[in-house]
Amino acid sequence: MLEFYKDKKIFLTGHTGFKGSWLSKLLVMAGAEVTGYALAPEGDENLFDISGVSADMHSVIGDVRDEGSLMKAFTEAGPDIVIHMAAQPLVRDSYQRPRYTYETNVMGTVNILECVRKSDTVRSFLNVTTDKVYENLETQRGYVESDKLDGYDPYSNSKSCSELVTHSYKKSFLDEKGIAVSTARAGNVIGGGDFSKDRIIPDCVRAAVKGETIILRNPEAVRPFQLVLDPLYAYLMIIEAQYSDPSKAGYYNVGPDDSDCVPVSTLAELFCREWGAGAHWEVHGDGGPHEAGLLRLDCSRIKKELGWRPRYDIAQAVAAAVEWSKAYYAGADAAAVMEKQILG
Numbered sequence: 001m002l003e004f005y006k007d008k009k010i011f012l013t014g015h016t017g018f019k020g021s022w023l024s025k026l027l028v029m030a031g032a033e034v035t036g037y038a039l040a041p042e043g044d045e046n047l048f049d050i051s052g053v054s055a056d057m058h059s060v061i062g063d064v065r066d067e068g069s070l071m072k073a074f075t076e077a078g079p080d081i082v083i084h085m086a087a088q089p090l091v092r093d094s095y096q097r098p099r100y101t102y103e104t105n106v107m108g109t110v111n112i113l114e115c116v117r118k119s120d121t122v123r124s125f126l127n128v129t130t131d132k133v134y135e136n137l138e139t140q141r142g143y144v145e146s147d148k149l150d151g152y153d154p155y156s157n158s159k160s161c162s163e164l165v166t167h168s169y170k171k172s173f174l175d176e177k178g179i180a181v182s183t184a185r186a187g188n189v190i191g192g193g194d195f196s197k198d199r200i201i202p203d204c205v206r207a208a209v210k211g212e213t214i215i216l217r218n219p220e221a222v223r224p225f226q227l228v229l230d231p232l233y234a235y236l237m238i239i240e241a242q243y244s245d246p247s248k249a250g251y252y253n254v255g256p257d258d259s260d261c262v263p264v265s266t267l268a269e270l271f272c273r274e275w276g277a278g279a280h281w282e283v284h285g286d287g288g289p290h291e292a293g294l295l296r297l298d299c300s301r302i303k304k305e306l307g308w309r310p311r312y313d314i315a316q317a318v319a320a321a322v323e324w325s326k327a328y329y330a331g332a333d334a335a336a337v338m339e340k341q342i343l344g
Helices: 018-029 047-051 067-077 091-096 098-117 154-177 200-210 229-244 264-275 300-306 314-329 334-343
Strands: 009-013 033-038 058-061 081-084 124-128 180-186 214-216 251-254 281-283
Touching: 009 018, 009 067, 018 033, 018 047, 018 229, 018 334, 033 067, 047 334, 067 098, 081 098, 081 229, 091 098, 091 154, 098 124, 098 154, 124 154, 124 229, 154 180, 180 229, 200 214, 200 264, 200 314, 214 264, 229 251, 229 300, 251 300, 264 281, 264 314, 314 334
Parallel strands: 009 033, 009 081, 033 058, 081 124, 124 180, 180 251, 214 281
Antiparallel strands: none
């Protein structure tokens, strides 16, 4: 599959984030000509700088809310393929900054789609959204792509809106230009190099490194956790498939097998077992804002239509995250660990 990307011109928004850094590394290793557009990476510890990938791509620091700046970078890149990953990605942060969340996640999508609409080079566009776009009734049944979109919190709802914007641009403009358009609704990703706040594996790593107790807010919350490489390979499979056959374009759930949709407490237990050194967890609810207690995806469509399957189970995903983290905090070459895991 990766042979397809050799010499392809890729425009990737959100390239300095956690998933964006992994995808940038993967695409560069595949021989693609990558232009990234995103805010500067956050904090002194961030995967984009650690990965060293900026030396092998064109990295543009900018805000997707700034249509003029985005259009300039886009036009200069002249891409064949566009992957939209830029977002305000945190549920709890969206309660603190709802306006910013909507501006970034909705108008940012409008802005990149305006670039695509005016382009004479783009053939394939993918908007990466989230499993949280659905109206979550917290049922045992996994959500399918035709279920109602209506996320609860500002983050989830803004990504539902991003989906609807994409659907409208596809029907109103992009179909007639012959540009294949898909969205990918991925579950909770984990892996090495995530330094975000309010995410379970980064919280576990920070506590374990300090020899402190891991604190869980919602231990019984069930999420479709998956290693970051699994959805990234799914994204690339969608993009390649629709590039040559637009009938493959559509809306795809991307998540783990049902057996790997586990409670947060199970994930923490797997982490403690893999980390060792007395790592342990306790429950301390903080009375924070609403977060879903149960969320499952039905991923039968992408499995049937594209033949995609997750390569890693939940235990392997945690082991990969721990491997990277231990290497990084031991002062080893964390970028080399990324490359090893990508080649896997």
